[in-house]
Amino acid sequence: MTFVLNRFIQMLVTLFLMATLVFLAIRLTPGDPAQIFLGDVGSPHQYESLRELMGLDRPLYVQYLDFLQGLVTGDLGESLFDGQPVMNRISHRILPTVTLALTTMFAVVLLGIPLGLLAAAAPGSFLDVVIRIVTYSIQAVANFWLAILLIMFFSIRLQWFPTFGQGGPAHLVLPAASLGIPFLARVVRFVRGGILEVLDSDFVRTARSKGLSRVVVVTKHAFRVTLIPLVTDLGLRLGWLLGGTVIIETVFAWPGLGSLTVDAVRTRDYPLVEASVLILSAFFLVTNFFIDLSYGLLDPRVRYG
């Protein structure tokens, strides 16, 4: 239990530091937010009243305490546009993003593990070389480019899937594929590499020399050892995935937090930017916290101290 508590406290500390960073980013970067919001064409009067509205006229520590108090009470400020609490706009955007990210993750794992195992079947063969080259290249494909290509072929030419928005689950296919395909390539490589590494290790050699078949060794021993690094990598890659949703949601007009963040950045709606960045990042952090905890389930050798 101490382990869980320790990790939890660590997570809270990181969360606090992240929030501080978000707070400072808006206020201490070279540009003056009120000035940038007005596009340096607003009148001095507008500038002053906007600073007042944003609370920028108060001393920094007062703003900070206020910000922290807001975080604890769930009040993340009001939009500069309509004066509505930003949480109103954010709350119904969370689920679509979580759906998109988790569906992608789920599909990638579901396809990536078997494909990775297959790829590890015959190291050094011609097929293996092809798989390695293809997956290595696909890893480097920009997901927003992939999104354009997928729309071009599957929505417009073949009219299989809708081009945008949220509706039936069919709407999920192209955004998830754009995010997932480069990611899938990575997972396949990761599983393949991990399995081969383990197969090369001494304990597997021992097992093999005892006459256990390659298949048994792979599934019973090698795969279990590969699982923890894989899950860790998936957790870290969730950050990359969330970064991807920001752009992919914009392409597909997917009504999630990512496209909301982009809108907020484009319109310089700072309270909304702060809140949505924080929530996306917290989601990342919390997921990784649970991944840490899950090690115990995956590997009996890990005991919560």
Added chain:
Amino acid sequence: MENQTNHARNRLLVSAVLVAALLVPLLLFGFGMSQSGTLVVAHHEGFATLDVTTSTRRSTLGIARVLMFDPLILRDSDGSFQPGLATAWRQIDDLTLELDLRQGVTFHDGTPFDAESVRFTIEKLLDPDQRTAQGFLWEGIIEVQIINDFQVRIVTARPFGPLMAHLTLGAMLPPNFDSEVNTSQPVGTGPFQFVSWSPGEELVVEANPDFWGDAPGVERVVFRPIIEDATRIAGVMSGDIHIAFGVPVQLVSVLDATADVSIARIQSPITQHISLGGDARPPVGGDPRVLQAIDLAIDRETLVRDIFQGQAEMPTSIYSPNVFAAHPNLPAKVYDPERAIELLAEAGYPDGFEADMWYTAGAELQIADAVVAISQQLAAVGIIVNIRVAADWGVGGPIINGRNFDMYYNGWATYTLDPDFYVWPNFHPNARNREGTDTYEFGAEVVSLVEQGRFNTDPQVRTDAYHRLQEILWENPTRLPVVQPFDLYAVRSEVQGFSPRSSQMWWDLRQVTLGN
């Protein structure tokens, strides 16, 4: 033996997982069918609010208002006034307009529409505490007199020429109107009633069964703001969207050649122009010769041909020809870069100068392309333009009200088709939604002509005043009209009965039906 069993079991497992993984998207695909009777419309501008009493944005006024509300007076497709919630009207004297109201109309919540609702609405629009960009439309009115439940008189302080035209924008509100509720769940008398709204995602409305006019031809309308041109157009091509506003001009021929899509086109009341900040620094803001030089350096014909691909017209005046009292025969704008260079030299800038030109991202189609092209044309006479992009918010935002910028390229739509909608906020120092306009120098004659046009009910007097005003502003511009673009809609073939209107404020979905 054991090896083989293991092997088989393992293969089975792997294939089961694979099949499951492949089935998931297929299963999901099965749920994706759309409902029939639902019309999907996409626009390139999102709603900031559904509050039709404060916004002048075309998304709010042109879509939310048109779908869910009715004005007292409507405009027909040819621009003539038609009965809305008022069935008849007469000018009793110069200051009083009497209206007979339609009987038996109810709001979506069941509240009956009557004279009280008219008074409530107009008083609300006049409320000085209401920070509304529409203020200038209504400020001529001093009082609404109730004669009986279905007859009212609108009284103005001075004769108010544009009253009828402006009334076409006024959405009638129920007297139990609640600002809090109405910004997110509007209640009107219109052909469609509110179902749901997710900002940035969709507005859903359904046919109002008790609508006073002909029942709408579709059960539901889903309106989706899709800012990305490519996504919007791809949606029309793939059949996800039935009607899309805003077609990039380069795609007109492609969409026209697509079997299931056609382009609907109409002259819009929009003029794209270069305006100056009230505090524009010299050189741009100082010497009128500099502005004339800029005017002469813009090759509008090339812009119309290359940037707008013929989907726009050369400006015939400061506002578009379908607006009331548009001047019929002003001389065409001349492109004369040599004269521009001379003028710049006379003004003391033989080597040109540098200046900023702003535009609002996403506000108008082709706007970014036009700014790029103009910046090159100006570079040819020595004016180096730094292109600056403002955050996405359009007319009425602080940018247009702020004053210390050099040049701003934007479109101004004269939505009511009455020139007052354009000239009052732009050329009169007292315009209510403008801040500290005292440094503008329009000249006494300009100001007096703007007033003559507004404070007269005689169409001939107004026409003469506006003609003279257009002549003055044509010769001594304070803003440079650049082009008058067309409104372009992409429409799927299954949509029947859609015809674009001259102002996006009156586009109409009542007659639209969905066939196959």
Added chain:
Amino acid sequence: MASAERYPRRRFSLALILGLVGVFGLTLMVFLLPIVFSMDPFKIHSGSYLLKPVPFEGSSWRHLLGTDQLGRDTLARLMIGGRATLIIAWSSVLLAGAIGVVAGLLAGYFEGRIDVVVMRIAEAIMAFPMVILALLLVATTEPGPASLIGVFTFVGWPHFAKIVRGGTIALKNEEYVVAPRALGAHSLRVIFRHLLPNVFPLFAVMVPLQISTIVYAEAGLSFIGVGIQPPDPSWGAMLSDGRAYMLVTPWLVTWPGVALLITVLSANLLGDSLQDWLNPRRRGI
């Protein structure tokens, strides 16, 4: 079977060569081609918009890769856009590298309070999804190349700091560090004379991998309109603009996509094969 495989010799692999050629070839190309052929990415060629590349119907040798919706030459825009991308990527990686190496060396050498402060900040930055933090920072500055460099430096340095700190802690009890310290050499001298050269490979390996991350992130930000601003070309913005016209000419979205792919791929190849080269026990690409 595999004692030879387990301890292979360091050698120049095909991947390393491809990576080197890719990264340096691209850099040379985007800097030299526009000068040699005096390309103008802004010139609007009246009447020749949305041309297809040679040899397709309607193409022109004057516009080898075609033109965009305004009639601007795609090749010129690709080159000048690539130039901006590479300048931003290289400057921010080198700046982030410099800051990260110094921070990592100090934190690793002194440990204690400096270490805690530096690494906590670094961890907080790394706890954000990278693109999202970049987006936050971009929102607070005027968009443009300079602010992008600032943003990417800020999000990039912790990666260098973390790895250099680890290397420093591992190396600082080696004889060549302990000996001069025992002889009374100044800490800073020990750090920069003796430790720096030994942690340098850690830095070198990170560079290409960070380059590829940043090229990708910059393209993404420009794609959604908050990176490089028009009329300046960038691959991300070209992809975004070209989308609307993919029905007329899919080439407009093909070229910048391929350019991005080649850049990121060769930077990855370089980074991964450098890693293999320094650490022969690692499994190859």
